[in-house]
Amino acid sequence: MSAATTLHTSDAFVLRTYPYGEAHKVVVLFTRSGGLVRAVAYGAQSKRQKYGAALELFSEVSVVYRERQGQELVSLVACDVKRLHFAATSDPVLMAMLAYWAELTSELFPAHQANDPAYRLLAAACDLADRHAQTPRPETPDALMVYVETWLLRLAGFLPDWKHCARCGVDLLSTPAARLSADGTPGCTTCLAYGRDISLPARRAYAAIQRQSPGDFWHHAPAADTLAELAALNGQLVCLALERPPKSRAVWQQLRDGMASVT
Ligand SMILES: [Zn+2]
Numbered sequence: 001m002s003a004a005t006t007l008h009t010s011d012a013f014v015l016r017t018y019p020y021g022e023a024h025k026v027v028v029l030f031t032r033s034g035g036l037v038r039a040v041a042y043g044a045q046s047k048r049q050k051y052g053a054a055l056e057l058f059s060e061v062s063v064v065y066r067e068r069q070g071q072e073l074v075s076l077v078a079c080d081v082k083r084l085h086f087a088a089t090s091d092p093v094l095m096a097m098l099a100y101w102a103e104l105t106s107e108l109f110p111a112h113q114a115n116d117p118a119y120r121l122l123a124a125a126c127d128l129a130d131r132h133a134q135t136p137r138p139e140t141p142d143a144l145m146v147y148v149e150t151w152l153l154r155l156a157g158f159l160p161d162w163k164h165c166a167r168c169g170v171d172l173l174s175t176p177a178a179r180l181s182a183d184g185t186p187g188c189t190t191c192l193a194y195g196r197d198i199s200l201p202a203r204r205a206y207a208a209i210q211r212q213s214p215g216d217f218w219h220h221a222p223a224a225d226t227l228a229e230l231a232a233l234n235g236q237l238v239c240l241a242l243e244r245p246p247k248s249r250a251v252w253q254q255l256r257d258g259m260a261s262v263t
Helices: 092-108 116-134 142-155 199-211 216-220 224-242 247-262
Strands: 005-020 024-031 035-041 061-069 072-082 178-182 186-188 196-198
Touching: 005 035, 005 072, 005 092, 005 199, 005 216, 024 061, 024 116, 024 199, 035 116, 061 199, 092 116, 092 142, 092 224, 092 247, 116 142, 116 216, 142 199, 142 224, 196 224, 199 224
Parallel strands: 035 072
Antiparallel strands: 005 024, 005 061, 024 035, 061 072, 178 186, 178 196
């Protein structure tokens, strides 16, 4: 091997694949030790059995890849399945949720920068989604959705400080009224004349998300109207972070609303 190439080994989540020429695929990986990586899986189109289920959405894999200095795409050398999330990805609503997390992860985080808390968050959240698919509970997945979205925003540096007014510093967990400005700044209503009102339960739920595990938050979730408010607030923050509405979030919303109308 020439001096300009490096071999890396890591655990990784498969976020997305797309065709690369006639025979190959590019696999967007969120690796534990190297963050976002785009890897060419040679022969993945022409010889599908070569990779089996390893390239399914949110498969957790153990990869070896070769990086060539100055090149954005790396080459996949080995890719072995560690864990699949077939239960979650067989359920259309949960599948749409995972696809949205994958889009958000691949768009919010910079390439080649490890983020171990984000990796552990996705691992825990996928396990919870799997368990939900296997033994459905009465809860909707909405609280898990909001939890993961909030944490991905936070870990990527796009979640504002919900505890204090950005202008005067007043404690937003005790003030009766608060707003989120159009540019994504939370504040008290004295400082912010315009913006989306944020209810006290929503502010408290943001605080709970940041100190509870995903399972605890989900199983002691706030009321449905508070979750809907958090989803709307997060939607605004995600659009600001990405500078566009994410496609997969609308798909999730449609399927989610369809589920609500049949239950
Ligand atoms: Zn203020």
